[in-house]
Amino acid sequence: MIKFRKANLDDINTYFIWVSDPLVRSISYNTDNITLSEHTKWFKSKIKDENSLMLLFEISNKPIGQVRFEKENVNHSVINISISSEFRGKGFGSKILKLASNYFHSLNPEIAINAYIKTSNIGSIKSFEKALFKFNKKLKYKGNESLNYILKNENSRL
Numbered sequence: 001m002i003k004f005r006k007a008n009l010d011d012i013n014t015y016f017i018w019v020s021d022p023l024v025r026s027i028s029y030n031t032d033n034i035t036l037s038e039h040t041k042w043f044k045s046k047i048k049d050e051n052s053l054m055l056l057f058e059i060s061n062k063p064i065g066q067v068r069f070e071k072e073n074v075n076h077s078v079i080n081i082s083i084s085s086e087f088r089g090k091g092f093g094s095k096i097l098k099l100a101s102n103y104f105h106s107l108n109p110e111i112a113i114n115a116y117i118k119t120s121n122i123g124s125i126k127s128f129e130k131a132l133f134k135f136n137k138k139l140k141y142k143g144n145e146s147l148n149y150i151l152k153n154e155n156s157r158l
Contacts, residue, residue, distance in 0.1 A: 002095060004103070007054035007066065012043050014056070014063050018082045029122045029142040053104060057096050063093055066098035069113065077104070077111050081124070093127030101131065105153040115149040116141040125149075 007015070016039045018024060025031050034042075046052045051071040057064050065083040072078060079101070083093055101113055115133055117124045125147060129135075133149035138148065 002057055002059055002064070002092070002099065004055045004057045004096075004099060007047065007056045009044070009047060011056055011063075012040055015039070015043060016065060018066065018084060021082075021085055023085070023088075024082055027118055027124070029116075029118075029144060040053050054108075055100050055103065057092075057099070065096050067096060069100075069104050071108070071111060073109055077108070077113050077117050079104075079113050081127070088123070093123065094130035097127060097131035097133070101151055109153045111153075113151040115151075117149065119145045119147060 016034075016036055019028075019034055019039060025033065045056055053069040053071075055067045057066065058128060063084060064087040065081065068080045070078045071081075073108070079097075081093065081100075083096070104111075104113060113133075114136075115124075115128050117128065119138070130150045131151070133151045136148040136150045138145070138147055141148070
């Protein structure tokens with residue numbers, strides 16, 4: 001059974017392992033390698049940021065992935081996801097996205113969740129579609145050909 005919790009400072013190294021994964025770097029909008037020092041500074045600031053929600057997902061207390069939401073304004077947020085390499089390709093992406101999005105919308109019912117995905121990232125595209133995100137448009141995002149998917153809370157007035 002998949003469980004989740006808010007990330008905390010004890011999760012810095014787990015997140016660093018995931019962000020350092022070569023596949024994660026290649027499909028990220030920032031493909032540069034990240035040092036532990038840079039990551040630690042970023043992680044500590046995100047944990048404290050009231051516009052950022054970081055969720056860590058586990059099975060039997062073993063971390064399997066993470067989802068981060070960034071509230072950009074009163075009705076727009078951006079979602080990011082990564083799955084531990086040993087759990088990729090097993091259907092966890094869409095399940096985690098559904099759980100995380102439902103939780104986020106329980107706290108922020110009026111905020112639409114936007115996903116920006118490189119067109120080459122087929123695995124993420126499939127996960128977001130399976131998690132009921134709706135294709136919005138094709139665009140250049142951070143200099144890359146990308147797709148924008150949106151999930152609105154079906155109970156909100158959006």
